[in-house]
Amino acid sequence: MELTNKYIVIKHYIEDAPKESHFKVKSEALGLSLEPGSDDVIVKNLYISIDPYLINRMKSHSASHNAISFATPLIPGKAIDALVIGKVIASGNAKFEKDDVVLGVFTWAEYSVVKEQSIIKKLESSEFPLTYHLGVLGFSGLTAYGGFFEICRPQKGEKVFVSAASGSVGNIVGQYAKLLGCYVVGCAGSQKKVELLKEKLGFDEAFNYKEEIDLNAAVKRYFPDGIDIYFDNVGGKMLEAAVDNMKAFGRVSVCGVISEYTNAENKASPNMLNLVYKRITIRGFLAADFMNVFGDFTDKTLDYLRDGQLKVIEDRSLGVESIPSAFVGLFNGDNVGKKIVVLADD
Amino acid sequence: MELTNKYIVIKHYIEDAPKESHFKVKSEALGLSLEPGSDDVIVKNLYISIDPYLINRMKSHSASHNAISFATPLIPGKAIDALVIGKVIASGNAKFEKDDVVLGVFTWAEYSVVKEQSIIKKLESSEFPLTYHLGVLGFSGLTAYGGFFEICRPQKGEKVFVSAASGSVGNIVGQYAKLLGCYVVGCAGSQKKVELLKEKLGFDEAFNYKEEIDLNAAVKRYFPDGIDIYFDNVGGKMLEAAVDNMKAFGRVSVCGVISEYTNAENKASPNMLNLVYKRITIRGFLAADFMNVFGDFTDKTLDYLRDGQLKVIEDRSLGVESIPSAFVGLFNGDNVGKKIVVLADD
Known part of the structure; x- marks a missing residue:
């Protein structure tokens, strides 16, 4: 079985304010049968976190930050990695099976083929919307x-x-x-x-x-x-x-x-x-730097959410094609609260 | 008994780099007999610490720092306070007597008439030069x-x-x-x-x-x-x-x-x-902010000094008239190590 995967790339490095014209939607054929021996996981992306820091990876010259992986420059024409929630649709890895919902560093794409180390965790069903794991609980x-x-x-x-x-x-x-x-x-x-x-x-x-x-x-x-x-x-x-x-x-x-x-x-x-x-x-x-207090953070924040004391503000766009405008909008102040692009519902 | 006290003032506020011409030596008659009931102490200044931060008090507009006493503006024509080591020559205060050597916030002057709260401490004779209390031990x-x-x-x-x-x-x-x-x-x-x-x-x-x-x-x-x-x-x-x-x-x-x-x-x-x-x-x-560790600081520094591991660099000028050039020199990089003006020896 093969499907078409649309994903977003930068056409070239971006040195000042990003514009939608700096981005392009690309398509690729994606086979769902994994090679024998592969431990790849294929994820259908549901929700993509849109974050301003990515602009720093879109510049040609990020050299001064080159010791820090999430500051390494992106490559024009190649998929852009981002925090994503997706559903496993095929897995060569024993730790993940079809229909697992996972949070990880995937791509600005409808589908991502990822390694185990890109998956941060499986998300169990919870009392709150999944998207909270990109924002208030993420x-x-x-x-x-x-x-x-x-x-x-x-x-x-x-x-x-x-x-x-x-x-x-x-x-x-x-x-x-x-x-x-x-x-x-x-x-x-x-x-x-x-x-x-x-x-x-x-x-x-x-x-x-x-x-x-x-x-x-x-x-x-x-x-x-x-x-x-x-x-x-x-x-x-x-x-x-x-x-x-x-x-x-x-x-x-x-x-x-x-x-x-x-x-x-x-x-x-x-x-x-x-x-x-x-x-x-x-x-x-x-x-x-604060992964060591992730448990405390989650406990406190869940308590506030359950009490209704903490309000959650999300700003959603729909479809992979909306990613460039969603991203550009961050720099124009278009978003109110956490910006998320929804590709499909869970 | 009366003597002449020479002291240094700014002629006007100084808004950029200080020059010697911004300063003036003034003289006043100073009586050595204290009023009955006065608890003043009259100090003959021996060593004056010359510090660059004083320039910030010579500006007319120090308003943003006005909550902090040692950032309050100086007054043109008036004596300038500074860290000084001096010898008591007359005292109306029972805590201090003639010939006590004291460290305190006195003035850019040959003599200072001070209140008890301006005296930080008495200095006992020690194995090191008194001037160390303005620099390495101060x-x-x-x-x-x-x-x-x-x-x-x-x-x-x-x-x-x-x-x-x-x-x-x-x-x-x-x-x-x-x-x-x-x-x-x-x-x-x-x-x-x-x-x-x-x-x-x-x-x-x-x-x-x-x-x-x-x-x-x-x-x-x-x-x-x-x-x-x-x-x-x-x-x-x-x-x-x-x-x-x-x-x-x-x-x-x-x-x-x-x-x-x-x-x-x-x-x-x-x-x-x-x-x-x-x-x-x-x-x-x-x-x-670190008065709470003054003891630790003194202990460690004295140990280093006694071992000869810590070298002391002082840069001395002589006489009250040398204060303006000593001060101006700080901004031209003239000094090497702690700048001290010596008025008299202990």
């Missing part, structure tokens, strides 16, 4: 959990600022912070997002950074006595404004700098004098 | 100790980069790091300083940053496999070059950014993508 959630609790060591009552606050990670950070008893302000790029943060997610305040002429003044308005914790998703001018408004011993955790990914001009120059005099810590991190 | 040493051991948590064998490495703090950091068993490279601003670092202080390597066209390439030359710890005294382009060459989980401690104090254009824009992917921590600190 790496977005772990990024929020590790970056907030482990890096920032928050205390009840502290003042927390979150940028890209309606994004996949920021919305969870803000909710964790509220549930801990912090004062939480988020910034986002539209009035609709601001309303979501305040009305649905319980942020104390939120503002639309695109409507602010002076970011420093905007931040000061919401933090007249200063910020204890800034959870940074964006870098650039917002990071500068946050550092200018930190309290003594303030902590900045940086999980991404989306405003810098596509515009090299947009580099943050945080005030180092403030850094010294206020004893500020700025720390970069990756979710993968 | 705040310079504590800055080196706290910033290196407490902030950076170094391990034997780690690769350590120190900027302003022949300065009052940097030279001690580099020596601590060597004594711990690290690989240590320092940068400084002259060939003479480079030789001092390598030949007298035992640094593995050192380079003259003024002779490097490409700082990033210079740092890479000495750290082909990356830096674990960067002890930053300068900020600006050197901080950027260090961040570009950090290893994963690298730590940057920042005790000052002398290249940024006098030139607002010289702001560091460390590569935030590196910060995230390499999980780098950049942390500002002040020596005062």
Whole structure:
């Protein structure tokens, strides 16, 4: 039996803002009978996580990060790997059988032929939608959990600022912070997002950074006595404004700098004098560093989900052809919450 | 009895690089008989610590640091406070008597009339020169100790980069790091300083940053496999070059950014993508944060001094009139080691 597999590639390296025209849908014939002796697994992809960090792998020059596998450059014309939930349709590996639902590093494709080491885990049926394993119960959630609790060591009552606050990670950070008893302000790029943060997610305040002429003044308005914790998703001018408004011993955790990914001009120059005099810590991190607390993260997050205290915001597109626009949209602020492309239902 | 007290003031606020012409020597008559009921102490100043951070208090606009007392602006025409060792010549305070030698926050002056709370401690006679209490056994040493051991948590064998490495703090950091068993490279601003670092202080390597066209390439030359710890005294382009060459989980401690104090254009824009992917921590600190480990610091440092393992580098000028040039010289790299102005011998 043979089917046609559509997948997405970059036509060439992308040095600044991604456009849909930088991508192409390719097709290949895919046989479902595995070679004798092969331990490959063929997965029908159901849900694909769309994440901004991939832009860094689409640049020709990722050399400075070459020690880190998930920062290695992609190859134009070749399949792009991403976090995916899929269903096994053929398996040469004794550990996996047909109809197993698996989470792993597969591809921006309808089907992926993968090795065992690309499969992170089997997903059993659960009380929550499978897609939660790409977001709130997956790496977005772990990024929020590790970056907030482990890096920032928050205390009840502290003042927390979150940028890209309606994004996949920021919305969870803000909710964790509220549930801990912090004062939480988020910034986002539209009035609709601001309303979501305040009305649905319980942020104390939120503002639309695109409507602010002076970011420093905007931040000061919401933090007249200063910020204890800034959870940074964006870098650039917002990071500068946050550092200018930190309290003594303030902590900045940086999980991404989306405003810098596509515009090299947009580099943050945080005030180092403030850094010294206020004893500020700025720390970069990756979710993968917190696999040791994955159990704690899951327990706490499941409790919050079961109580209905943690709201889940997903933004879905349909079909493999929608992947380029879904990805490009991340950089235009089109998504609200975790961006997922749905290829088929489980 | 009355004497003449000469002291140094700024004529006006200083917004960029300090010049000797920005300062003035003033004189005042000083009576040695204290008012009845006064608990003042009159100190004849012997040794004055000359520190670059004072430039930040000579700017008109230190508002963003206004919560921190040692960052409050100085007043033109008024005495300038600084760390000083002096001898009590008159005392209305029962805790201090004539000929006590005291360390405290006094003034850039021949004599200072001070309150009890300005006196940090009495200095007993010791096996080492009194001036060590301004440098290696004082705040310079504590800055080196706290910033290196407490902030950076170094391990034997780690690769350590120190900027302003022949300065009052940097030279001690580099020596601590060597004594711990690290690989240590320092940068400084002259060939003479480079030789001092390598030949007298035992640094593995050192380079003259003024002779490097490409700082990033210079740092890479000495750290082909990356830096674990960067002890930053300068900020600006050197901080950027260090961040570009950090290893994963690298730590940057920042005790000052002398290249940024006098030139607002010289702001560091460390590569935030590196910060995230390499999980780098950049942390500002002040020596005062480490008073809780002052005992440990003193014990360790005295041991090293007694063994002759730690070399002390002092750079002395003579007389109150030499203070402006001593201070201005800090920003031109004139000093080698701890800068001290000697007013009289103990």
